[in-house]
Amino acid sequence: MTPVEGGERQTQLLRGALDMCMLALLSKEPAHGYELVRRLDEAGLDAGGYGTVYPLLTRMRRLGLVEDEVQESPSGPRRKVYKVTPAGHHRLGAWRQQWQSFVTTVNATIADTSGGGHE
Amino acid sequence: MNESQQWTIDQTVRSAEREWRRLHVRRADVARLSRDLRDDLTSAATEGVAATELLGTDVRGFARRLADEAGVERVPYEFDRLLLTALVGALPGVAFAYALLYGYISGPTAPPSDEPDIGAVVATYAVLALLVVLSSLLTVWFRLRHLPAMPRTVLAMALLVPLAGAIATPITMAFAATVNYSNALPVLAIECGLVGAALAGAIVLARRWALRDWGSLVEAQPAIQA
Structure with a gap:
């Protein structure tokens, strides 16, 4: 697999789990949009940048999984900080369980295979 | 935040607003999306990250995705x-x-x-x-x-x-x-x-x-x- 193919595969894998990762990071500590992008990067998740994360964050807000709170700052601009709602925590718990079950199934499927099968 | 950063944010938000208007997003929703985006870009700018670094050159594409994800109503002009x-x-x-x-x-x-x-x-x-x-x-x-x-x-x-x-x-x-x-x-x-x-x-x-x-x-x- 070339690095490009590897990157594309990583993006595809992340696509289905990005909202869960965002929710998990926000449940640890509320953040504004750009800060969340940075945290995703720090966690090693190449989420596609702000252009992907911010619209997704907006959808999560529409679905009631996160809510925003405006924080006025005397020294800087006001900030809209996103935090997970009770419904968001509940959904995160369900997603986490689903993910763990999925990973277990996938691990069991790919275990003990030598990679090609053309021996 | 310096004037150049503020100018970039203004340009970016204006470009997004144009796209939302072209998509016939309701005026109230344009105002809300625009305000939220401006706040977020301003927060990033205070940490030294320019709007162009965040969104690249395809601001219109970003604006379309944002409108879709936000589930905003579009005025059915037809x-x-x-x-x-x-x-x-x-x-x-x-x-x-x-x-x-x-x-x-x-x-x-x-x-x-x-x-x-x-x-x-x-x-x-x-x-x-x-x-x-x-x-x-x-x-x-x-x-x-x-x-x-x-x-x-x-x-x-x-x-x-x-x-x-x-x-x-x-x-x-x-x-x-x-x-x-x-x-x-x-x-x-x-x-x-x-x-x-x-x-x-x-x-x-x-x-x-x-x-x-x-x-x-x-x-x-x-x-x-x-």
Whole structure:
């Protein structure tokens, strides 16, 4: 697999789990949009940048999984900080369980295979 | 935050706003999306990250994705369908007016004379123009009555389209006079363009007028249903 193919595969894998990762990071500590992008990067998740994360964050807000709170700052601009709602925590718990079950199934499927099968 | 960063944020937000307006996102939603985006870009800028670094060059694509994910209502203007239906609907009226004017159908018109009464000529053309407008309005009503706010749209068209015609006609005639009433194709194309643009503008304006309270109408519906 070339690095490009590897990157594309990583993006595809992340696509289905990005909202869960965002929710998990926000449940640890509320953040504004750009800060969340940075945290995703720090966690090693190449989420596609702000252009992907911010619209997704907006959808999560529409679905009631996160809510925003405006924080006025005397020294800087006001900030809209996103935090997970009770419904968001509940959904995160369900997603986490689903993910763990999925990973277990996938691990069991790919275990003990030598990679090609053309021996 | 320096002036350059502020300018970049302004440009980015303006570009996104243009795209949202092009998508016919409600004004209130444009304001909300715009305010939220500005706040977030400003927060990033205070940490030294420019808007262009965050969004790249495809701000319009970002704005489209954001509108989709935010689930915002779009005002159902349907300009294309409205304009096409109005044009097609006018054709029977034009054919009828042509037939009446050139004597293919007998009507209550005075026989042509060497010195026609200008008042009678204007009245004849006005009646024929109203027939065309009526034909167009009826077609719009019957073909598009399922669209929201169509009664108001047709009423607004009934007011604005004749008005646009009344304004465009003397302008077009003045233009024709300046080119010595030439029948050259480019001249005729410009004359048709002038009248067509005025009428199309009136139809677009009528639709916008009819849907000006669309946001509050949509928000009021759940309350009414409850």
